Structure formats: structure tokens, C-alpha cells
Amino acid sequence: MGARFPFSAVVGQDDLRTALLLNAVHPGIGGVLVRGEKGTAKSTAVRALAALLPDLDVVPGCRFACDPAAPADCPDGPHADGAERRPARLVELPVGATEDRLIGSLDLERALTEGVRAYQPGLLAAAHRGVLYVDEVNLLHDHLVDLLLDAAAMGRAHVEREGVSVSHPASFLLVGTMNPEEGELRPQLLDRFGLTVTVRAARDVATRTEVVRRRLAYEADPDGFAARWAPRDAELAERIVAARVRLAAVVLPDAELRRIAAICAAFEVDGMRADLVVARTATAHAAWRGADEVAEQDVEAAVRLALPHRKRRDPFDEPGLEQEQLDDALRQGEEAAREEEDGPDDDGPGGGGSDRGPDEGPDDGPEPPGQAPSTSDSPGTSGERSHAPAPAFRTRLLQVPGVGDGAPGKRSRARARTGRVVRPATADGSGLHLVGTLAAAAPHQAARGRTGPGLVLRNADVRRSVREGREGNLVLFVVDASGSMAARQRMSAVSGAVVSLLRDAYQRRDKVGVVTFRGREATVALPPTNSVDAAAARLRALRTGGRTPLADGLLRARRVLEVERVRDPRRRPLLVLLTDGRATASGTGGDPLRDALRAAGLLAADGVAAVVVDCEHGPIRLGLAGRVAGALDAACLRLEELSADQVAGVVRAARAA
Template sequence: MTAPVFPFTALVGSDELITALLLSAISPEIGGVLVRGEKGTAKSTAVRALAAVLPEQQVALSCRFGCDPERADDCPDGPHTGPATTRPARLVELPVGATEDRVVGSLDLRRALGEGEAAYQPGLLADAHRGILYVDEVNLLHDHLVDVLLDAAAMGRNTVERDGVSISHPARITLVGTMNPEEGELRPQLLDRFGLTVHVAASRDPHVRAEVVRRRLAADLDPAGFAAGYAASEAQLTERLAAARESVARIRLEDVTLRTIARVCAGFDVDGMRADIVTARTAAAHAAWAGREHVTREDIRAAALLSLPHRRRRAPFDAPGLDEDLLDRLLDEEPEPEPPVPPTGGDDSDGDVDGASPDESGPGDGAQEEGRSGDSRPAPPDGSADDRGESPTTAPDDPSRGAEPERAEVPDTSPSGASAPAATAIASTPYRARRLELSGVGSGPTGRRSPALTPRGRVVGVHPAGNEPAGAPVHLTATLRASAARRAARTGPARVTGDDLRHAVTRGREANLVLLAVDASGSMAARKRMGEVKTAVLSLLLDAYQRRDRVGLVTFRGSGAEVALPPTSSVDAAAARLAELPHGGRTPLAEGLTQVARVVARERIRDRNQRALVIIVTDGRATAGPDALARAQHIADAWGHTADTVVVDCESGRFRMGLAADLAHRMGAEHIALEQVAASGLVEIVTDRTGPRRSAA
């Protein structure tokens, strides 16, 4: 017997999350909820608790998809005339490593190989019909799977056309995804497909935090007793949800309400019409939850706070969020007057028939005022305190900021090698980078950059029997050919067996690791030069985001080196770290190269199949510590073929020592003069690099 889940009505300090989940459960057509937040904020606990309070369902026993026997759904197993039963609403969890076949369904291999029948085997979308499909760490899921899930959530159907199977079945799901932004972001196009988004952060109120700990400890000590204490409130919430589901279809959306929603969405300059539609549906669900029969200003405000913030994030470096003062101003604006209606001779003048002002609440208004004035989001069942996040801050690379005055370069005169006072250069607007494509064929994680053997792609061969990797798709033609050859040799049974299975070798593209090692010492500290380097690094981050690469940043200045940005896919964290990067002081080249070697070695242990490209931006000087140049040269001699490397020479002046060129020679790396890569040229050199010495290992 499984332990009871944590009660939904026992959740504390997550009001926005509770509201979004309830509204999505009332109206699944909203399109699901994306829950963003730091670790340890009960995201998964809330989703699992929601399934326990959803009303029970009538299900046709003969239906593989769990359809309602009283509804005339276009179901492949219909019409549903047989016996029915009652079951709880389902919660289906999608693992990060799930394949597309497991999600959408596929050919039933047992029946296809044993009986020769092309039968359909339902997937997770069929299992989750009329329930919740929960995807933890949705930002780590492959993009094509996220597209499939969001399409099904938006259309309410799943259509499969593959492997000789052609079927379309209902898949009305409440899609809930959770993610930690520190581990990477979703593309803006995918963000827009989620109906609602909530950012969850742990409360800073000691009383709220203490209550969270108290309830969690009590639930762990006696799960059954703790759940029994909330049984009455859970049952009450279930009844309220069922009533809201029945009444949401009767909610009236007046013309003035639709114009207000359109004005709000246009005022925030969101793309497309999905925001307007989702906001209208959410406002109707909010009104139904509050027990009203029409949508009010408070319903629209609550809906906009959940449906618009993530849709304003158009570029990877844009910060999500919503200006609530602007929202209030847009809601308070007077609607535009109706165009005059020509007289028709009757007495039906088209006056204001909308009745009460959108600011007025009807007598059935059961919403509870909380927080800011005018905010009437439904209070959670336990009445816990609201814990909203802070207003978003300006992105660190905002090009609208004025340029700062030029600072004098700080000379590197410290006899001890300690860091001189540091300055901070500002990157300009990133530019588009041409794709870096390593030569050879790798076997790294699926991405969009270099050729590789991947679980998904173009079929280029067949794996030897018994040596296929996990997740390799079945090659149907090769399987039938092997079975025919075996039968011709009169060995084994006359039908296809498991020994005849053959799996396809597929070729696609992989993601790579781009590790940048930036010399931030005083000799590199010319403001314009560092600005150009930062702009190039920012552009590489943008390109890596689009190509699904991972990017790391190592800096060295003063007397040491540090990993300013561990290898990551989070462009937001990368942009913020890059904006704070200071420069000035001596040049600890040996320490910088040592740190780069450590990062590469550590990443190779983490994922041996991921190929790396190291880009070292320096003038080649080594001025920190005893025998600095000799130590740097020794490390370069020992570098070998640890990784493909490019050295960007930043030495300037009429008389040059050629230290960066010597460094490149010792490392077996390409050497590029800064004059060739100034400003927008750095990324072009990096992404044009297709030399024959790139390793495919």
C-alpha cells in the first residue's frame, strides 16, 4: 500500500502556484502550467497533491483511452456502449529520458511480429487523457518531445502517422511542467505554448518557513494521520472544483471584457493572439472559481499575471516578468467608444448594454482581497500568506542604456603580482554567429551543431544484431529481411522472432562544449578591446543557445584563474556573469591554462562523448609569479591533443614578441591575430573553423 500524498490544502506559501494549478484543472483548454523556481520549493509536491483532489471520472471499460461513456468523442474504440466504471483522475509522470514512441504510442511489435497485424499500442498521452501529465525538468526534455506534448495539450488530440499506423485519439490533458532556470531555459517559442507560468520562490518570512517545516515533519512522521487531518478540506475542495468545472462554460465574456483583454495584451506588446485567448479562458475559469457568472476586472488582472509574463520574453537574454503598474493602468483605461450605428427607424438604439462597470463585482463575488489593491486571486484553501516574487530587473546587456565614459587603462605595475584596481567593460548588442561545425562524426548528446550518430535522425545503416545501443529505433525492413533469410535457411520458426530484430543507425547532429578562456589582465584591459571580446562571447552564448551547446567561461587576471561560468546551457546566468566580469592586473597565464585543462578533464569524465572546443583569448604574456613564462610554456607543451584549441592573439603595437603565436604552436592550436577578429570578427573565425585536425572522438 502506497503512502498518501501530501494534502493539497496543507500547502503553505505558494499561492500563485496553487491558483494556477486550480485554474488549469477547471479549464484544461488553458494549455497547462509551467512552474519555474528554485529547488526545494514543493513544485512536484503540489502537482502530485492536485491529482488527489480532482473529481472522480466515469470511464468506459472497453476504451483504451479512458473516455467518458456519456460523451460522443471521436474515439477509435467508440461508440462506448458497454459497461462503465468510476476511477480517480490519473497523474502520469513523463521521465526525462522518454522516447517519442513511448509518448505518442507506436506499433505494437508483439502483435506485428507474432500475428502480422499493424496494431496501435497507446502511449503516455493516451494514459493521461482526462488527467494530469506531469513533466519534471521539462527544460531538459528534447525539444521535439516538448513540441509533441504542447500540440496535444492545445489540440486535445494525439495523431500518429508512423510505422504503418494511422490513428487519432482524444488526449485532453492538463499539462504541468516544472523547471529550475539555473539548468537552462526553454525557447521563447515553447514558452508561449504553455498557457500559464508561475515563478516559485521560498518565502523569506520566518513564520511561513517555520510552518512549512512543521507540516513537512508531521507528514513524514505520520503520513496517514496527517492526511486524515485534512480529509474534510480536501473533500470540500474537490466539490468546489467539480462545481467550477460545470459553471465555467456558462461564464459570459462581454464585448467590453474582450476589448479590455485585447487592450492589456496589446499594451504589453506580446506576439500573436495566443495570449488573448489564454487570458480570456483563464479569466473565465477564475470567475467560475470565485462563483461569479461574469468576468470582472479582478479576474482579468489575475489571469494576466499568470498568462503574460513568459510571453514577453522574446529573446534568450530577455528577463521574464510583468510591470504590474502598467497592467493596472491598462485595466483602468476607458474603453474606446463604439462606432456610431446608423439609424434603422426602430427604437433599438445601441446604447451601453454591458451593465455594470468591469470594476464592479457581482453579489456572488467570493474572491478574497490579498496583497496589492485590486488583486482578487482566489485564496488557497488553507488561507496561507501570499509570497509573490520581486519585480524583474533590467537585463545586464540592455542595449538601451547609455554608454559609460571611457576609463583610463590601469597600468600593471604591482611588484607582487596582486590584482590592480579592476574596471568592467560593457558588451554591445550581440550579433548572429555562423554555425561552428566540428569535422568528423561524433556521438555526443543530441543538438543542432556537429554531425553525430544520434538516437534520432536519418537512417544510414543497421546495427549488428545484439550490439544495438539503448534507444535505437527498430529497422523494420532489415528485420523482415533477416527473418526471410533465416526462413530460407530453414532455421527456427516460420514467423518473425525476437532474434530477427534489427535496429537502425541514425545520423543527426550533436551539441558541443565551447569553453572560452579570457585573459582579463591589465595588458588586455583596453576598454574597447574588452568590450569587443565580451560582445563576441555574448554572441557565442546566443549561438550556443540556438544550437543547444553548453558554454563555459574561464578568466585569469591578477595572481590566479577562476571558472567564471561552469559549463551550462543557461544563457541568462551566462549573460549576467559576463556583464560582471572585471579586468585589470597581471597575467597569470599558467594558472589560466591549468584551470582550462581541469575543466576539460572534468567535463570529459562527466560525458566522454561530448566534444569540446577551447578558445583562448590572450596576448601571450605571463607576468604573474616566478618563472611565469616558463611555467606557461611547460603546460602548453604538455597540452597535447586534450581538446581542439584556437588561440586569439590580442598583442598590439609596432614591436610584437610573438608570445601568443608561440603558445599556439606549443599547443598545436590555430593562431589568429586580433586584427583579423576585431569587434564582430571573433565569432566568424571561431565558427568558420573547419580544419582537418579536429578530433571526432
């Protein structure tokens, strides 16, 4: 395999490169989350960064890469004298990684051969003093994200499992990349990343041309291309070392500290993590540009990188900073800093100018950013739009009946692939938990007189997995957008209900899709996706009016589910139909209601779990939605019954298991 693409050869993406380099200077910033569409050099830049980090002195034979000059409390200690030098590691955490792979587990080889409990380190240990890279971090299970973020924040990993109790050093530069189209991270997890950067493909023709030119040159001769850029990479590596040395001496004046506090207060961020991250980032930025003191330009650069993801309080809030909001916050920060400047230092720090050196340019690595990053545009809309939704509310729990084998989530009951709680196995040995059995037997081998390589087992040692957990489902919303639903009050209530259900799906790790029907046909407004905020955006652009092709809506939903059953067979579907049941159009030219009931029967025969939300309004009710629910073999709820605050209990999506 040829050399990696050089860091200094990455075209543009100045914010991305700046964020990565500042974390290399000051790992205490807390890592970088890189958001962006595919094909924007996210992974290329992260993998190239590891080559810029200085080589490490490590204790020979230590599995945790301990520093000989500052030995930590290490499971492999106490260490003998001596040192060896090696490059900093780049450790990649795959999306399908297990908890054992991340934090480590029982050493099965030693348990089998020596009859002892011993710890086998995981990826957190391997990443110590290096880079831990998580591609598609938004697809990683939440509890794994929590584990690695806890370790990144504390600099240590604590392992308590299978009779093993270990604490080891785990200080690393954490970088996660994600494509927002595949789903968002929860706000509480977003806040744990120090900095965030949104990357986009350049629209400038010259920049795009240079990207392609360099990539083709690299693919034609990786080693030669890397050699041509090696001097530039070496300059960046030296600058990282110099900035690390300078970092401890950089002064953060009280005026700039007040500026930071005022800006964070203006953005109303939760907690104090944002203030600390901005302060650390500003200090690293000052060290990077060779300054002895933090100035206004350092704070502004830090704010642009540290606050965009912290202003999101709702899953459907747009990421990024509005320029007007940022300018207002900076003005408040300026006023707070000026209040502090009543001492001898009258001219104040910074001046608004950028201290770029003679090596300025995209080829030489990032300098302090000079302009605001662009913010994502809101999705365009056209035609008749739905009325503003009513306020969202906490919804009742809608579940798929039975026990599935689906993707990890928080909605319906499911058999998990692994179980952490173990109990004595059944008589036929089904559900045997090998690791739990070995862990139970290992401490007793000497007392049982074991002399050979075999493991001496007793009935009481045998364990089985408890494998039932929760799964995420495919929640397909089928929304009646016809004229009978288009009255302002009713469509507002329906929109508010769907937004509430979408927020619930977001929290429960569901995949979602939206089918709407109006006029002459049904439309897949949103193919099934993990991006719940994309569903909310499509809902905001929902067009209403016309006749009610209910049968077409149900049949279109059936086709969507058939495709998804092939694509993702383990994810069980839940169909949520919002309608008043008034079918007034049919693609067959027959009776619209009869065709709708027939289509509902086909979905029921497929075993699709469903809930019908009756949106009928007014003193005279025809009960047509209830008839559709009966044909679907589904529960039927009134629109107002969706609120968990008004109606207690759990709704089963269908009667049949």
C-alpha cells in the first residue's frame, strides 16, 4: 500500500484543518466532530493528521504506551527503566465494533491455559497518546459513544466486567466524522465533542479543479506525491511541537475570559463545558500563531468552532451559527471585555487583523480563519404549504408487538445479539454464554486440582445470556394531505402530532419515512432514512388540498415496506396512518372506500404492525378511520389521544403478535 495522502496537500477545508491542528496542540480541547456530505476529504484529512504528530517515547513492552518520563498508574506496571521510540498511532473504531473491542475484555487464552482472570486491552488502550478515529460516529451505538467520550474527557478508561476490574490511561485525540443525511447525534452527545466543523464540496471551479488534479497525481504515484509534499508536512509537524511547548506559557487575560463568558451566555449554551472549550481552543489558537497572549481574534476563531453544535436544543434545530447571531454575541463579548480593560493596557489585545505569516495559503496548513463558515441552507419549498404545526408534545409509546431481532434502539422488544447479564444455562445448554462460563470457572481451578491444560467445570459455572433488549423500528408515516384535512386548525394539529412522533422516533433510534396522499396519487415524500430532521423538513414543505386517494396511499406504503424488507430485513416496520378515513378517489375507478379497505387488508396480511390516528373533527363523526383500522388489524387512536400526558399506558401497534 502506498503512502497516505499528505495533510498539507488537502485543498481548502481550512476550518477542518484548523480544528484538527488545534486539537493536536491541545488534546484537552476534547476532539473534533466533522460533519459533511460524502466525498469532502473528511477521512483523508483525519488519517493524514496522524503523520504530523511527534514520535513518542514509550516503555518497552507496555501495552498502554506509557511515557517513561511520566509513568501513569498502569495495569502493566511497575515498569523497568528504559524507553523506545515509535510513531503516534491512528486507531480506527469501526461502526460494528462491540463493547469488548472498545474497552477490552477477559483474556480467554490465559483463562483457558492458566485458569486466571486477566485483562485483554481494547482500542481505547491502543489509542493512548495517539488518535482515535470513529468514521460514521452517528451510526455507532449510543452506549459506545458514551464510553469513548467519557474516556476522552477523563484521560482514563475504567473497566468493570466479567470479574475484571481495571483502570488504565486513555488520553487520545478523538475525531469523529459523520454524514448528517444518515442521521444526527443526540444533542447531549454533540456537546461532548470539543469542536465541530461542517465541510462541503467547494463550488469554485478553480478549487474543484485543483482537488481533482492532486487526487489523480496521488493515485498515479502515491509515494512520489507524498515525497513532494513531505517538506510542507514537516513544517506543520515542527509547528505543532513548537505550539505545544509554547502552550503552557500563553496568558489568557481577564478581559478575554470575560469576552468568552459573555459570548457563551449570549448563546444560552447549557452548562459550563462550552466556556472551558472556547478558552482552551483560544489558548491553543494563540500558541499556534506564535502569540504569548490570547487576543480577540483567537476567541472569535474558537467560538466559530466550539459553539455551532452546542446551540442545538431540539433535534430539528439547524446546525451552524447565524452570522447575525454571532455578530450580536461578539458585540456583547466586546462590551464585557471593555469593562475589564480599565487598567494600564489601554489599547487592548488583538485588533481585528489576522497575524498570517509569509507562508500563507491553502498549501501550508490553516491559519486563523478570516471569515465565517457558511451555514446550511434551509430546504426550499414551493406550492401550497401546510400551516404552521401546533406545539409538539410528549407522545404515547407506539410499539411493534412480539419480540424482534432488529437494530439496537429504544422502542420495541427484541432479542439482542449479546447479553451482559448471565444466568445458569438451561438443561439442554441452549443460550450458552462462553465468556461468562469461563469467568465463573477460572478462579476455582487451583482448588479443583487442575493440573493439565483443560478447564475443570461444574454445573454452577455454566451461564447463559439474557438476550432481550430494545430495538429501533422503521416508522413509516402515511399522512392524508387532502382537502378534507386542509382546514387550518386540523392540519396544524396533524402537523404538530407528526413532529411529536418524529421527535419520539429520533429519541428511540428509529428509521423513518413519509408517504403523503392528495389529489390523484400518493407520493413518497421521504424514503426511509435515519435522518429524522430531513423528515421534519419535508413535513414543513407539505402541500395540501385536493381529493383523498386513501387506497393509493396505503398501496404506496406497502411497496415502500416491501423494498425495505429486502434492504433491511431485521428492522421491523410500524405504519402510522394519519387520516379522517374519507376516501374520495381511487386509481381503479371503483368505490374509493372499498378499495382503501382492500389495500388495508393486504397490509394486514403482510403482518405489518400499524396504528391509525383518527383526525376526524367536528360534532358529527362518521367513524371511517375506525373501519380502516379494523381492516389493518390496527389500534385506532383519536388525535388528542397521542399525548402521553393525557392518556396513560402503552399502545400496542397491532393485536396479533
